[in-house]
Amino acid sequence: MSPTPTPLSNSALANQSPGNAASGAGPRLTVTRPGTGEPLGSYPIATAEDVAAAVERARGAADWWAGLTFAQRGKRLDAFRGILARRFAQISKLVSEETGKPVADAAIEVATILDHIAWAARHARSVLGPRRTRSTLMSFHLSGSIEYRPLGVVGVIGPWNFPVMTPLGSIVFALAAGNAVVFKPSELTPGVGLWLGRYMAEAVPEAPVLQVLTGDGTTGDALARADIDKIAFTGSTATAKKVMAAAAERLTPMVAECGGKDAFVVDYDADLDAAAEAAAWTALSNAGQTCVGTERIYVHESVSEAFGAKLAAIVGGLRAGADDAAPIGPMTMAGQVDVVEGHLRGAVDAGARVLAGRVGAPEGQVVQPSILTGVADDAPANTEETFGPTANLMGFSEVGPLLARINATGYGLGGTVYGRARAAQIARGMRTGMVSINAALGFAMLPSVPFGGVGKSGFGRIHGPDGLREFAYAHSTVRRRLPPVLDPTTFARTAKQDELLATVVNLLHGGA
Template identity: 50%
Template sequence: MATLTFDSLNPATGETVGTHPNQAPEAVRQAVGRAEEAARWWAAIGAAERRRRLLDYKAVVTRELRALARLVHEETGKPVGDATLELVLAITHLDWAARNAAKVLGRRRVATGMIGLNLTATLEYLPLGVVGVIGPWNYPVFTPMGSIAYALAAGNAVVFKPSELTPGIGVRLAELFEESVPEHPVLQTVTGLGETGAALAADPRVKKVAFTGSTATAKRVMAACAENLTPIVAECGGKDAFIVDADADLRAAADACLWGAMSNAGQTCVGVERVYVVDAVYDGFMRELSERVANVRAGEHYGPITMPGQVDIIKRHIDDAAKSGRLVAGGTGAVRAPYVDPVIVEDVPEDSPAVREETFGPTITVRRTRDAHEALELANTSAYGLGGTVFSRNARRATELARSMRTGMTAINSVITFAGVPALPFGGLGDSGFGRIHGADGLREFARPKAISRQRFAIPGMNLTSFSRGPAELERLIRLVTFLHGRRKR
């Protein structure tokens, strides 16, 4: 028999943060039913009114910033400062989505070409209806809001299922939305365990699912969606690489690398996990990195491992890496559940779990390479393809390396900064998933393109879409196409 409620626990202390209903499939179906009606109303009020409501919601969330950050801190264990940064980024994205939806999705005329000279053509993007969002626990506001804000701005209603580890913040986000949109439940939160999320993904009235989580879970969600041909945006794990070129600013590179790897206890899908350093600057970089990591402490600079089961994976990776590589910081005793001290291991074989599998903890492997070309080749061997970083003073060279990285996003001379630019799409390829949130691509992800062509006048002797078409009309068409397209380019 399924439990009726479940507790949200502070992973650092084990204390209960809140108790929430474990909503059964029937409750999810009822929420989707309410969302269907809300979606029709939300779409009908128009882009300008949605913009006003969403900007008001942004103000409400900003007003509650301190309280929300405290709740995120309690449910995840991350420092309040990190929770605040997460919320600020979410607010920024909410603002961008609200302000840009009409421009990106609104009706516009498109060129028809010579063949369609007598036509006028328009393209617009219309709401899907109900969007289901299944969120993660590591960034329980920023990550799901990257789907929620853009789906709402595109004119959809949203049913949000937060992680069972962080349900409280998901509930609060929906409660605050009611202050700006009290008429209909345009944004609802359903809480529960895996069965709750499965029911949301399987409901045929949900027109798109945005999922963030592990690659293995994404496959199960995709299987549920496949029953109804429901499209899905899947933002899965990563094994992001960090390349340090021969001309890099080593102090800046080491500082960014350490934060990208250790912040949020390494529980970041676009966090740094693999570091490739060109031989000419390897020793200097490692000195800088070693000096900095000595001052980073678990429980002070970052929080605990939020999901208890992840501790075993982190320990397995550390133990395996320590057998073949050389420990620079930390070691097999770094795991002090629920905390893990910083771990840096160099010269770990590329086929080891610590290099191939997502660790999702405060650990990095570092390898010396002949040059940036070898570093790039090694970076691109991963099955994942989410984000990455390049440090180089040569802008052209850095850009070439960044473009050649097999990832959806790459930062140059900074780390993870692409996530803070609302106009940039966020997403990956390979085992990191597919589809995009954020930016214009993120708005279009939650809308359906609608193409319309209208004949303005008839062209005498060129009625091509009729059974009355004769040989003369076909000959005129051939001559026109030959004139327009028949000349070879030299």
């Protein structure tokens, strides 16, 4: 039996700075617990010099790491997964402290990423390793192969809302592809970031394949401008544009997982009980601070009243609070409270009705859950990302106009459909990177599918085969295996050979 892990507090992480690549000189971040204001720790703000030094160290680590086999890298990633599993309660508690979410919700986040780590370690070779390609009649004398090689050093800028699952979706897949990583966690959750770095170093003691730099926006800007080979960013669309502009100085490619305005569709033949539970969870869990959280609920007019009653009953039994018994925690970022309240007040002032929950009078960072009806399609509550514990319930009758409304915001991250006969049709019509049918956030839980969006929700993918290839480049090799019957790549061609080429082209492609 494994020994019980020793508790590791935020103050220990902050004061000992295990795995922190920041120098520690100069200003520091002060982190407090959302909802209570309890001080959790103070962390150094990494400078541009700290970033450059970390990237230089990462270069050496990347050379060693890329030289390992897929199996050798997978073994070390599995060791990290084992540490996460054995210290499951510890990391879940730390996430809860820094984000304010209930420990049980933090545990779901940690449990889900374990599956993704296992998948990446197990499938990296089959996805990225060498494979043969097929020839055509024109290229029959040639044989080809392709493999995906590591980029080198990847920078990761992580979010605060899911400080374990989201950054590890980039970090682990980048490592599985053979890269070293320099990771800047959110300034709201630096302790979680350092925890991940500490135990990755335990799993991979030979070289600093994952370095963590605590800091603020200046640190993230320095990382985006650094001599790295790719940057993976998760956060708002507005901040993604700034990171992209900074990365453009070196033509550094980028993965951007940004916000969303996800729609949840309940069709006429849906299981209303299951749909109501899923809608409540996807809209309100994590205090609505989920990039793929439900913000708009469209219900077929034939079942709208019955569904609304079921949803209202669920939401009416929920409350937000900073205490351990509250099923919904406080908002993690204090400034987001004003955005949420502004959307709610604007909608209600314009005639929207509160179907369930309570609107107004937040207590500090605690915002009570709510469901609104009668919100205009062009209201900010329906067009801009709210990122809080609320959603708007609206009716629909025809699929065509429904899809036009869903796709009108410019966001395109995820979506959900509950129904039977038309569920697949509706899912295909949603301009999003991901859709889940009759399941809550299924695309986030299944490791074999990619995660990412389109439009204002970003570009690039993490998770699944696409997530591995995102952190590699295609390297193809073509060799001659037979003498060519007709070789067009020579100045020694004759007129007869040119005539033969024209004949072959017509035979192969003229009938198209």
